[in-house]
Amino acid sequence: MKFEYLKMTAFKTIAATMLVAATALGSVAEAATTWRFATKQPADSPEGKAFQYFADKVQEYSGGDLVVQVYPSEQLGKEAAILEQLELGTVQLYAEDAFFLQKWVPDIKWIAPIFLFQNRDQWTKFVNSDLVQGWLTQVEETAGIRPLGDPTAFVRGPYRVLITKTPLDDYTKIRGMQLRMYPDQLAISVWSHLGADLRMLAWTETYEGLKSGIATSVTSPAALVEAMRFYEVAPYITRTNEFWQGLMFSMNGExxxxxxxxxQQALLKAHAEAGEYSATLMQETADSMQARLEARGVTFVDMDLDPLFEDMAKWYAEEDKAGRLPAGFMDAANAARQ
Structure with a gap:
């Protein structure tokens, strides 16, 4: 009887210990917060790798209290659906160009002006100006959405190129060029001013458009040239610095x-480090891309960009005089270029 009693007591002790441990584990699990992070890019793309780097760092710096689950390739829906979810808070993070924020503040369509800044530093100063920060504040007041950290930290590009069927060594040769275009009024206005013959094509239709001759050129981030295989049907690539791109991590402020x-600090620290990682990764991708494509017979053309930017400076001055630019736009742009 005494043995049976001791055995029963030991069993109860073990069961109690297991219950306490299970309760503790349950409490830890309940304490962890999960953020849903929506992206357009595939997980194995340079951007996708940098997104996962960010998520891993958040978990590390939060001690596992905050988990960021990355959903690549529009798994949670197209942009319009994601914006609704972001505003509602069912998606907490969305990484994409800030252009989409013009849904709430139309002036944000000017956040990456075409052929206005010759280098990324100038554009970064512009985005961090009182003017642009004011636009972002309006978005938060309207939709409850704000950027995580510096909106320019995460690099896309890292610069832009024009992929063409014939060499482009002078910007005046843009006149008459059949250029693949997308439905953005600013881009349409600029490229029309430069004399391009615009052909509206979806990004996924561009390769066939170039192959068939519907278009003879396309503008693109350098890092995407190889993945999209445009060089197979348009074997000349010219760096243009058309505009500078950053993937803003838009988040639900609440x-x-x-x-x-x-x-909060874990998110901010992880974002800053992911931005540095993205800059290195994008530059390495662009550099290695050029070496590989040159080996396949693709020609990289050097073009003097000063005449192009001088032409566009006159265009911006005329637009400003006509009242077609946001109030304070040129003041902020000129300050950033000094």
């Missing part, structure tokens, strides 16, 4: 404010 100070 979701961020509900986090602990530790988890």
């Amino acid at each position: 979701a961020f404010d509900e986090l602990s100070e530790k988890d």
Whole structure:
């Protein structure tokens, strides 16, 4: 009897210990917060790798209290659906060009002006100006969405090129060129001013458009040239610095404010480090791309960009005089270029 009693007591002790451990594990699991992070890019793309780098760093710096689940390749829906989810807070993060924020503040379509800044530093100063920061504040006041950290930190590009069927060594040769275009009024206005013959094609239709001759050229981030294989049917590539791109990590502001100070700092630190990682990764991708494509017979053309930017400076001055630019736009742009 005494043995049976001791055995029963030991069993109860073990069961109690297991219950306490399970409760503790359950509490830890319940304490962890999960953020849903929507992206357009495939997981194995340079951008996709940098997104996962960010997510891994958040988990590390939060001690596992905050988990960022990355959903690549529009798994959670197209942009319009994601914007609704982001505003509602069912998606907490969305990484994409800030252009989409013009849904709430139309002036944001000017956040990456075409052929206005010759280098990324100038554009970064512009985005961090009072003017642009004011636009972003309006978005938060309207939709509850704000950027995580510096909106220019995460690099896309890292610069833009024009892929053509014939060499482009002088910007005046743009006149009459059949250029693949997308439905953006600013881009349409600029390229029309330069004399391009615009052909509206979806990004996924561009290769066939170039192959068939519907278009003879396309503008693109350098890092995407190889993946899209445009060089197979348009074997000349010219760097243009058309505009500078950053992938702003737009987040639901209320979701961020509900986090602990530790988890907020984990997000900010991870974002800053992911930005540095993206800059290195994008430059390496662009450099290695050029070497590989040159080996396949693709020609990289050097073009003097000063005449192009001088032409566009006159265009911006005329647009400003006509009142077609946002108030304070040229003042902020000129300050950034000094």
